Amino acid sequence: MALFSRTPKASASDLEALRAELEQLRSELTKRTNELSLITAATNGLDQRLVVIDTRLTNMTSELSNQLHELGNEMQSLAEQQSDPMSATALEQLRVSQIRIANEQARYEIAFRQDLAALAEHFSRIK
Numbered sequence: 727m728a729l730f731s732r733t734p735k736a737s738a739s740d741l742e743a744l745r746a747e748l749e750q751l752r753s754e755l756t757k758r759t760n761e762l763s764l765i766t767a768a769t770n771g772l773d774q775r776l777v778v779i780d781t782r783l784t785n786m787t788s789e790l791s792n793q794l795h796e797l798g799n800e801m802q803s804l805a806e807q808q809s810d811p812m813s814a815t816a817l818e819q820l821r822v823s824q825i826r827i828a829n830e831q832a833r834y835e836i837a838f839r840q841d842l843a844a845l846a847e848h849f850s851r852i853k
Contacts, residue, residue, distance in 0.1 A: 769850075773846070773849060776842055776846055783838060787831070790831055791828075794824055794831075801821055804817055
């Protein structure tokens with residue numbers, strides 16, 4: 727009959743083994759928590775640096791775009807004032823170079839922003 731069957735009581739050695747295992751688990755949890763805190767602090771610092779870099783890139787891009795636009799306006803006014811074919815040829819070469827520089831600047835900005843986005847995604851996965 728199962729009426730009188732009882733589970734055996736834990737012995738002192740069983741309790742000691744459980745205490746040791748609990749201490750080991752607590753130690754491991756503390757270690758992992760500390761590691762996670764360090765990683766979180768590092769990623770937060772990198773996030774802040776990415777924001778600063780993005781802001782600086784935006785400012786530099788705006789400034790460069792403004793300068794290219796001003797240069798284009800000056801070249802246009804010079805082209806309208808000049809009747810010399812050599813000057814017109816030189817201005818056309820400047821205009822072609824200006825367009826090339828603007829296109830390169832746009833490509834670099836796009837590539838840099840993609841790199842920043844990839845870094846931000848990578849660090850957000852680590853958190």
